[in-house]
Amino acid sequence: MLEVRNLVKHFGGVRAVDGLDFKIQQGEVFGLIGPNGSGKSTTVNLVCGVFAPTDGEILLDGIDLGAIAPHNRVDAGVARTFQNIRLFSELTVWQNLWVAWRDQPGQEQGWVSNWFGRSPARRQEIQKLLEFSGLGDKADHLAGNLAFGEQRRLELARAMASKPKLILLDEPAAGMNSAEIKDLCQRVLAMKEMGMTVLLVEHVMELVMNVTDRITVLNFGKPIAQGTPIEIQNNKLVQEAYFGSAENAHGGVS
Amino acid sequence: MTYLLGILQTIGVHTLLGLSAYLLLLTGQLSLAQVGFFAIGAYVSGILTVIFSWNIFAALALGSLMAGFFAFLVGFPALRVKGLMLVVATISFSEIVRLFFFNLSWRVNVNGVEVGPDSTQGFREIRYFAANGWEQIHIVGLIWFVVMVVMLALWWLDQVRAGAVLRAVGTDELAAQSSGINLTMVKVAAMTGGGVIAGIGGGLFAHSTTYVDHHTFVILLATFAVSYPIIGGLRSVIGTLLAVIFIQGFIIEGLRFMGDYRNLIFGLLIILVMNMRPQGLLDGHLVADIRKLLAKLTKGGKADA
Numbered sequence: 001m002l003e004v005r006n007l008v009k010h011f012g013g014v015r016a017v018d019g020l021d022f023k024i025q026q027g028e029v030f031g032l033i034g035p036n037g038s039g040k041s042t043t044v045n046l047v048c049g050v051f052a053p054t055d056g057e058i059l060l061d062g063i064d065l066g067a068i069a070p071h072n073r074v075d076a077g078v079a080r081t082f083q084n085i086r087l088f089s090e091l092t093v094w095q096n097l098w099v100a101w102r103d104q105p106g107q108e109q110g111w112v113s114n115w116f117g118r119s120p121a122r123r124q125e126i127q128k129l130l131e132f133s134g135l136g137d138k139a140d141h142l143a144g145n146l147a148f149g150e151q152r153r154l155e156l157a158r159a160m161a162s163k164p165k166l167i168l169l170d171e172p173a174a175g176m177n178s179a180e181i182k183d184l185c186q187r188v189l190a191m192k193e194m195g196m197t198v199l200l201v202e203h204v205m206e207l208v209m210n211v212t213d214r215i216t217v218l219n220f221g222k223p224i225a226q227g228t229p230i231e232i233q234n235n236k237l238v239q240e241a242y243f244g245s246a247e248n249a250h251g252g253v254s
Numbered sequence: 255m256t257y258l259l260g261i262l263q264t265i266g267v268h269t270l271l272g273l274s275a276y277l278l279l280l281t282g283q284l285s286l287a288q289v290g291f292f293a294i295g296a297y298v299s300g301i302l303t304v305i306f307s308w309n310i311f312a313a314l315a316l317g318s319l320m321a322g323f324f325a326f327l328v329g330f331p332a333l334r335v336k337g338l339m340l341v342v343a344t345i346s347f348s349e350i351v352r353l354f355f356f357n358l359s360w361r362v363n364v365n366g367v368e369v370g371p372d373s374t375q376g377f378r379e380i381r382y383f384a385a386n387g388w389e390q391i392h393i394v395g396l397i398w399f400v401v402m403v404v405m406l407a408l409w410w411l412d413q414v415r416a417g418a419v420l421r422a423v424g425t426d427e428l429a430a431q432s433s434g435i436n437l438t439m440v441k442v443a444a445m446t447g448g449g450v451i452a453g454i455g456g457g458l459f460a461h462s463t464t465y466v467d468h469h470t471f472v473i474l475l476a477t478f479a480v481s482y483p484i485i486g487g488l489r490s491v492i493g494t495l496l497a498v499i500f501i502q503g504f505i506i507e508g509l510r511f512m513g514d515y516r517n518l519i520f521g522l523l524i525i526l527v528m529n530m531r532p533q534g535l536l537d538g539h540l541v542a543d544i545r546k547l548l549a550k551l552t553k554g555g556k557a558d559a
């Protein structure tokens with residue numbers, strides 16, 4: 001459903017992404033891993049339109065995303081989270097979802113009530129998503145006052161609020177403890193269950209190895225391997241580039 | 255009485271200027287174009303009542319719509335710049351507007367009298383209110399009615415999704431864009447709304463003072479406009495109103511004996527607020543502090559008794 005063809009992004013002399021190809025199937029959890037600075041976040045930013053690519057194409061269900069303005073990519077079905085949490089900290093928890101909210105296809109409210117309405121039905125839907133995210137009792141708290149793990153969950157919920165087909169998670173497990181990582185595993189699998197396609201950028205191997213269907217490994221902006229989690233774990237090239245040596249490849253955390 | 259009404263008049267008009275800047279600040283835009291919109295509202299509505307003998311309400315409405323239209327036009331190029339560059343760009347706009355009216359001469363003979371903007375001499379005799387039997391109390395009433403309507407509208411905006419979106423853009427543009435918000439649309443809308451509010455303030459000002467010229471529309475006025483929401487904080491519109499009352503009622507009127515030193519105090523106040531309470535002086539914390547202080551005082555009072 002997402003196809004990246006020969007994607008290139010240079011920042012001055014830095015070749016952040018340097019000829020990247022991959023195809024994500026509908027309903028798949030696709031891992032994008034690689035050492036620090038290998039171009040993972042840049043790839044996410046290119047798909048979301050934060051940067052324009054130097055070269056290459058990004059197709060969503062065959063449609064060229066390059067022709068779609070960044071904010072309209074959300075309506076095209078792309079949502080994301082950030083490596084460094086970026087919430088609307090001055091807004092309440094439920095307002096964070098309200099801003100990003102898109103109604104179910106076929107049940108969209110009109111322009112006026114979308115912007116100037118306060119539909120209780122929508123508020124209930126938002127509450128449901130908050131319950132799902134374990135934030136049901138925090139709806140009226142300021143987002144900036146949440147604990148770290150809660151902020152991560154809220155950011156994930158905000159991405160889900162726009163009813164995406166494809167959701168890009170940039171290191172969602174960074175800074176989490178092992179209980180939170182287990183919880184996140186369940187959440188990602190639940191999102192897959194709901195029919196979302198997931199692009200997961202992650203260093204935390206426990207998460208990557210447990211939830212992804214396929215993985216692409218990046219090094220210096222170039223893909224060096226692609227395969228199932230098992231194949232990647234046993235790939236010599238990957239072990240050298242990413243894990244440093246073969247010994248600690250099964251160590252769990254990068 | 256007249257003195258008090260005069261102060262109320264000033265506070266009302268400045269509140270409109272402050273609310274206009276408040277709406278823009280919600281989206282994170284620090285604009286000094288408000289005085290330009292204010293000038294457009296003043297001249298357009300003045301010309302309409304004086305030269306074309308329009309009814310005041312129609313003239314105020316068209317004046318503020320014209321200001322809103324120019325704000326809309328300014329919005330697009332202004333969006334390409336941020337922070338300090340936006341400040342510079344909006345100052346330039348206000349200066350262009352001021353110099354345009356400084357040079358505008360449009361003298362017309364109405365009932366045997368020469369009226370209309372007279373370039374460097376200013377625009378005198380905007381005498382709709384006097385000519386139609388309005389007393390000062392009515393004028394002040396009209397100004398405050400408009401202030402209340404605008405405050406209610408901005409309060410209401412915070413109750414609906416549009417208000418949350420404005421604040422989201424003000425907090426984190428990248429996150430807002432990634433949540434599907436069209437930054438250009440939101441910022442231009444805020445700029446336009448701010449223009450409409452400043453424009454109606456300008457119209458009310460011109461008609462209540464009966465006289466405007468290029469000295470009226472200097473950048474200092476724009477500085478005042480943005481300082482109100484900065485001092486009052488962005489929690490609610492009440493902060494802006496309180497800031498205007500404090501600055502116009504206390505610093506400018508109350509400390510009149512200090513002459514130009516008042517501007518120094520005003521400047522110091524801004525620097526203090528920016529450094530010590532970036533969310534504004536009159537935010538939730540202050541309310542909580544005052545409550546605590548009151549609680550302490552009443553307790554102390556009881557102990558004394």
Ligand SMILES: Nc1ncnc2c1ncn2[C@@H]1O[C@H](COP(=O)(O)OP(=O)(O)OP(=O)(O)O)[C@@H](O)[C@H]1O
Nearest residue numbers: 011014016034035036037038039040041042043083
């Ligand atoms: N906006 C930018 N301007 C200039 N260089 C950038 C920019 N963003 C990223 N880079 C550079 O591009 C390269 C890839 O960065 P990127 O953030 O994509 O890495 P990453 O794989 O996400 O790393 P990490 O695991 O540390 O998050 C790095 O060398 C980085 O310094």
Ligand SMILES: [Mg+2]
Nearest residue numbers: 040041042083
């Ligand atoms: Mg990264």
